[in-house]
Amino acid sequence: MGHATMEWVYVGVVISLLTYVGAESWNVERIVEHAPADAKTIKVTGQQWFWTFEHEDGKQEVGELHVTKGVPYKFELVSMDVIHSFNIPDYTVLLDVVPGRVNTIWNLFDMTGEYLIQCREYCGMLHYNMKAKLFVEEPSAGTEQASSAQDASVGGSATEGASNNTGASAPAATTAAATLKIPQGASVQGNPSYDPDSLTVKVGDTIAVDNEDSAPHTVTNGKDATDPNMGKLFDTSIINAGDSSEIVTADLQPGEYPFFCSVHPYMTGSMTVQ
Amino acid sequence: MVLEVKRPRPMWEILFSTHHTDIGLLYIFTSLAFLFLAGALAMAIRTELFLPGLQVIPDSNTFSRIFTVHGTTMLLLWVLPFSAGVGNYLIPIMVRYKDMAWPKLNAVAFWMIPVAGALIWIGFSDTGWTAYPPYSIIRAPGPAADMWIFGAKILGISSVLGAINFVVTILKMKHPDLPLMKISLFAWATLTTSFMIMVSLPTFAAALIMLYTDRLGVSGFFNPAMGGDPIAYQHLFWFTFHPEVYIFLIPAVGMLYEMIPKFSRKPIFSYQSGVTAFVLLSIIGFASWAHHMLATGMSFTEKTVFMVGTLAAVPASAMHVFNWIATMWGGRIKFAAPMMFGVGGIMLFFASGAGGVVNTALPLDFITHDSYWVVGHFHLILMGTVSLTLTGFLYYLFPLMTGRMYNERAAKVHFVLAFVGVILVFITQHVLGLYGMPRRYFDYVPIPEWIAMNQIATVGAWIVGLSYVLMLVNLIKSAVSGKHADMNDPFKIGEEYYDYTRREPHH
Numbered sequence: 001m002g003h004a005t006m007e008w009v010y011v012g013v014v015i016s017l018l019t020y021v022g023a024e025s026w027n028v029e030r031i032v033e034h035a036p037a038d039a040k041t042i043k044v045t046g047q048q049w050f051w052t053f054e055h056e057d058g059k060q061e062v063g064e065l066h067v068t069k070g071v072p073y074k075f076e077l078v079s080m081d082v083i084h085s086f087n088i089p090d091y092t093v094l095l096d097v098v099p100g101r102v103n104t105i106w107n108l109f110d111m112t113g114e115y116l117i118q119c120r121e122y123c124g125m126l127h128y129n130m131k132a133k134l135f136v137e138e139p140s141a142g143t144e145q146a147s148s149a150q151d152a153s154v155g156g157s158a159t160e161g162a163s164n165n166t167g168a169s170a171p172a173a174t175t176a177a178a179t180l181k182i183p184q185g186a187s188v189q190g191n192p193s194y195d196p197d198s199l200t201v202k203v204g205d206t207i208a209v210d211n212e213d214s215a216p217h218t219v220t221n222g223k224d225a226t227d228p229n230m231g232k233l234f235d236t237s238i239i240n241a242g243d244s245s246e247i248v249t250a251d252l253q254p255g256e257y258p259f260f261c262s263v264h265p266y267m268t269g270s271m272t273v274q
Numbered sequence: 275m276v277l278e279v280k281r282p283r284p285m286w287e288i289l290f291s292t293h294h295t296d297i298g299l300l301y302i303f304t305s306l307a308f309l310f311l312a313g314a315l316a317m318a319i320r321t322e323l324f325l326p327g328l329q330v331i332p333d334s335n336t337f338s339r340i341f342t343v344h345g346t347t348m349l350l351l352w353v354l355p356f357s358a359g360v361g362n363y364l365i366p367i368m369v370r371y372k373d374m375a376w377p378k379l380n381a382v383a384f385w386m387i388p389v390a391g392a393l394i395w396i397g398f399s400d401t402g403w404t405a406y407p408p409y410s411i412i413r414a415p416g417p418a419a420d421m422w423i424f425g426a427k428i429l430g431i432s433s434v435l436g437a438i439n440f441v442v443t444i445l446k447m448k449h450p451d452l453p454l455m456k457i458s459l460f461a462w463a464t465l466t467t468s469f470m471i472m473v474s475l476p477t478f479a480a481a482l483i484m485l486y487t488d489r490l491g492v493s494g495f496f497n498p499a500m501g502g503d504p505i506a507y508q509h510l511f512w513f514t515f516h517p518e519v520y521i522f523l524i525p526a527v528g529m530l531y532e533m534i535p536k537f538s539r540k541p542i543f544s545y546q547s548g549v550t551a552f553v554l555l556s557i558i559g560f561a562s563w564a565h566h567m568l569a570t571g572m573s574f575t576e577k578t579v580f581m582v583g584t585l586a587a588v589p590a591s592a593m594h595v596f597n598w599i600a601t602m603w604g605g606r607i608k609f610a611a612p613m614m615f616g617v618g619g620i621m622l623f624f625a626s627g628a629g630g631v632v633n634t635a636l637p638l639d640f641i642t643h644d645s646y647w648v649v650g651h652f653h654l655i656l657m658g659t660v661s662l663t664l665t666g667f668l669y670y671l672f673p674l675m676t677g678r679m680y681n682e683r684a685a686k687v688h689f690v691l692a693f694v695g696v697i698l699v700f701i702t703q704h705v706l707g708l709y710g711m712p713r714r715y716f717d718y719v720p721i722p723e724w725i726a727m728n729q730i731a732t733v734g735a736w737i738v739g740l741s742y743v744l745m746l747v748n749l750i751k752s753a754v755s756g757k758h759a760d761m762n763d764p765f766k767i768g769e770e771y772y773d774y775t776r777r778e779p780h781h
Binding site: 118 | 710
């Protein structure tokens, strides 16, 4: 081994490079690890296959998250079913959402705009579609109340606690001509999904939709999630467990309209408008 | 040696044989069959991702099943059995013994593999090859997931039996005149790998049983609804499967030590350094398993410990690279196809190793974790380094197995296509990961950069697929009608080849 010196030098260089990488990583991670004390908490719930967000003031959002620029946020991540991973790629926010645990990660958003929230841990059939939108907004001039009020008006689907009115347009005053039930257990593939799964209504009728299942559902027009026109004619958006919504048929032409649940696309049905 | 094609024997004589060359042949045939099956699945995945939206795979569930079976097959039914097959061929020759220590156990270990393969392929589970609970407990449909569990279980047993056999053959059946520090570095690679298998695999075996009883609902080890912890499974799983990465890699490293000195017509630069690096790697390989779990919400201390453990494994790998380069330095290198594959493998080993350092550097891991970067990274090591080296060694052993030479020009074309293809697929996927595309996505948002990079990767995958079809044609044609090889020096490099006369099946 006459050339042993050469190998020692080489190994020494490799080790010093690695030591540098390790020390620098440790140092950076140490700084970003802990959330600042004044961070606002947002509870993030992941479940197959959508995200729910709950702000400190109890305001809930489904599939959309509105935050204020320049404010540190601490995300508390919980899962209702399997492991997900909460990821905002543009801000390097990434942490697994593990059932039975509460993981926390924090971030301060420094640019306004719309960003993608996605799931990075394989969680089943619609893993690829488990997305949400992040809106980073300018802080409003007024107080905190003002900023949350602004949130509610800007984000169409931002809702107040349990009074969840996700109806497409009409107020709840009109009486429903037909009722579409989502029975208990509908979220499991193979179970009955809509009751009735084909219904007939007249133009102008309002259809009440009752979600009796323990999972959130939607009634969205179209054959499935690949339909380019999905949700253009009617879409209840997310109806939480136990909540109701309605579909207005006033603008529809007579004909047959297939619909499905955008959360569980194997749930399908059709509606005939006369 | 076997020279099956020149002096044919009836099929059943090979199938029921316990002779190490016959078992080796069976291992290699089986692993190649699974390579092509799983390769077809890879082509389906890449073709599906050529564009956003639906392409060739009907639905996302089928897609999940395909990537699960692709991963399981490539790792456990291609890389492992191929290395075991080469070990079967060469280890008894290298330690100068007539056969493996326990020929019948050897046959049993082999025949578990087709059974396990059938379970995995007929079941076609959708859990991902890691089968993380609670998905694999509460959501994955049976009987597919159960068949996967049993298939993996049987493969684990087969591996452990094979490992015991190798250890005993090398340590106890070695010729008394042959000191341990004189056996080939490939035998050292097999020895350290076998020890690693025996130490690491029992945890996964235990985890599989717990996973199965959890699925039956009689226990709740990993099911939070019953008080269990899904993270516990990940610890048990990666305690086996991070060392398993080295179990995949080290035999390929041993094969490079066989080929590089011969084709450079120089002795190995430092035999001791090679042995030291094997032993170091096989020990330190156990200190880094949880770097697969840095994003599961571990404490800062845990993260730091596993980052350091991961970085500590790098110098040992780097020593091998140094050893190869120093061996080639100033040698009269003959770039026959096996050597080209070997050198290509070393180049990609360097690239994937550097990528691995990025993965473990804590703040950077949160950019790359579970993204296409990771897909690119581990494919670069498993396809780029391990599989290309294994392929090169298949060409190198071809004269020993058949007594004939393959078509050298076609083999060189195979290398160029495969090498270019691998770079197109997996280096591109690194960048795609930095752009934020998560792995295991059936469909993706039509971001122009994502589309472009997915298309480059898909074209690369087609090139790799094409190159392997070329290899298949070449090998079949050459086995039947290739030129007869000069069995003392089939590559005309003036170096010793393996003892081909020892084909005396004693049963």
